[in-house]
Amino acid sequence: MEKIKLGDCYSPRPKWKKVAYGGRQPGYDDNYTDESFLQDMVMNANVVKRDLLQVMQDSVSISQYLCIVALVVCAWICTLGSVIDESFLLSLDATLLVAGFFVLSLTATKFSLQILSRYFLNISFFISGLYVLAPIYQTLTRSISPDSIWALTVSLLMVHLFLHDYSGSTIRPPGALNNPTFASNISLNASIVASVLVASRLPSRLHVFAIMLFSLQIFLFAPLVTYCIKRHSFKLHLCFSLALTSTTLGIIFSMHRLLFVLFLGLLVFISIVCPYWLIKMQEYKFEINGPWDEAKLCFDIIE
Numbered sequence: 001m002e003k004i005k006l007g008d009c010y011s012p013r014p015k016w017k018k019v020a021y022g023g024r025q026p027g028y029d030d031n032y033t034d035e036s037f038l039q040d041m042v043m044n045a046n047v048v049k050r051d052l053l054q055v056m057q058d059s060v061s062i063s064q065y066l067c068i069v070a071l072v073v074c075a076w077i078c079t080l081g082s083v084i085d086e087s088f089l090l091s092l093d094a095t096l097l098v099a100g101f102f103v104l105s106l107t108a109t110k111f112s113l114q115i116l117s118r119y120f121l122n123i124s125f126f127i128s129g130l131y132v133l134a135p136i137y138q139t140l141t142r143s144i145s146p147d148s149i150w151a152l153t154v155s156l157l158m159v160h161l162f163l164h165d166y167s168g169s170t171i172r173p174p175g176a177l178n179n180p181t182f183a184s185n186i187s188l189n190a191s192i193v194a195s196v197l198v199a200s201r202l203p204s205r206l207h208v209f210a211i212m213l214f215s216l217q218i219f220l221f222a223p224l225v226t227y228c229i230k231r232h233s234f235k236l237h238l239c240f241s242l243a244l245t246s247t248t249l250g251i252i253f254s255m256h257r258l259l260f261v262l263f264l265g266l267l268v269f270i271s272i273v274c275p276y277w278l279i280k281m282q283e284y285k286f287e288i289n290g291p292w293d294e295a296k297l298c299f300d301i302i303e
Contacts, residue, residue, distance in 0.1 A: 041288060041289070042288075042289045049282070050278065050279055050282060051279075052275055052276065052279050055275035055278055055279065056271060056272065056275045057234075057238075058275075059270055059271050059274065059275055060237070060238060060241050060271070061166050061167070061226070061230070062166050062270055063241065063245065063267050063270055063271050064226060064240075064241040064244060064245070065161075065164060065166060065222075065223070065226070066161070066266070066267065066270070067241075067244045067245050067247075067248040067267075068218060068222050068226075068244070069157065069160070069161060070248050070252065070263060071218075071244075071247075071248055071251065072214075072215060072218050072219075073157070074248075074251050074252065074255065075089075075211070075214060075215075076198045076211070076215075077255070079202065079207065079211050080198070080201060080202070086204065086206040086207045086209075086210045089207075089210035089211060089213075089214055090206075090210050090213075092214060093210060093213045093214050093217065096214070096217050096218075097123070097217060100217070100221050100225050101116070101119070103225050103228065103229065104224070104225065104228055106232075107228040107229055107231065107232035126216075127213065130209060130212055130213055130216070131209050134199075134205045134206075134208040134209040134212065135205050135208075137196055137199050137200055137208050137212060138199070138200060138202065138204075138205060138208045139200070140196065140200045141197060141200040141201070142200070146201070149197050149198075149200070149201065152194075152197060153194045153197045153198060156190040156191070156193055156194040156197070157190070157191070157194050159186065159187065159190040160187045160188075160190040160191040160194070160219075161187075162187075163183040163184065163186050163187035163190070164184070164187045164223075165181065165183070165184045165187070165223075188219065188220070191215075191219040192215075192216065192219065195211070195212055195215035195216060195219070196212070198211065198215075199211050199212045199215075226240070245267065248263075249263070249264060
């Protein structure tokens with residue numbers, strides 16, 4: 001055993017051990033470590049191994065919502081170009097409302113007659129208030145140039161897409177508590193303001209009411225409906241996404257060929273290229289854990 005000199009005598013050097021907060025041990029340098037220091041080292045303990053197919057399936061929710069927003073924009077363009085009139089929009093609004101309640105009644109776990117009546121009452125107040133406010137929306141941006149309106153609308157839609165909760169973590173089926181995040185609130189508000197800006201460029205009160213009802217149905221209820229479908233059956237979720245994507249691409253192709261190519265490239269980039277990049281980047285992820293890491297405090301919340 002190695003000995004160290006303490007005063008005029010020699011004594012065995014004590015065994016080295018880890019000392020918290022940089023405490024110094026006699027006979028050892030401050031930066032000394034022995035062979036036991038790295039015994040508890042763990043490499044890549046928290047790294048999640050991802051599968052390419054699973055990541056591609058997870059990206060379906062993003063592609064699905066992009067198609068939903070693209071359909072809303074197509075409806076806006078057709079309404080502004082007088083391709084579709086207000087009677088068609090009102091029929092579409094009624095169809096979407098009935099279809100949404102039908103899907104919720106089939107897929108939601110807690111959907112009773114009481115919840116249905118409460119939702120019907122809330123929707124009635126919502127539609128009535130929207131119809132009363134339609135003349136205000138129609139004249140809201142009369143003094144603003146069209147270029148400013150379109151630039152602001154595009155910017156708000158970009159904010160909506162970037163901050164939207166694609167995981168569905170802040171969306172709950174009927175009867176459950178809903179705790180929206182700050183980012184999801186900003187995303188929803190951005191979509192509503194963009195809808196108001198587009199509606200303010202329409203010629204009649206009924207046009208404004210119909211397009212506002214259509215837009216708010218999509219932005220408010222479409223995430224809830226798609227969440228319930230995915231929660232009920234993932235295969236049904238994939239079939240619905242495939243049908244929605246095909247419909248969206250067909251409508252965009254009939255409107256503009258270049259936009260069709262760009263949108264198709266965006267869907268391929270999100271559904272195939274991005275998952276592949278994520279899997280490849282996992283190979284370069286390197287994480288080291290050990291007893292030198294900071295302690296993590298865990299609190300049990302008692303409700």
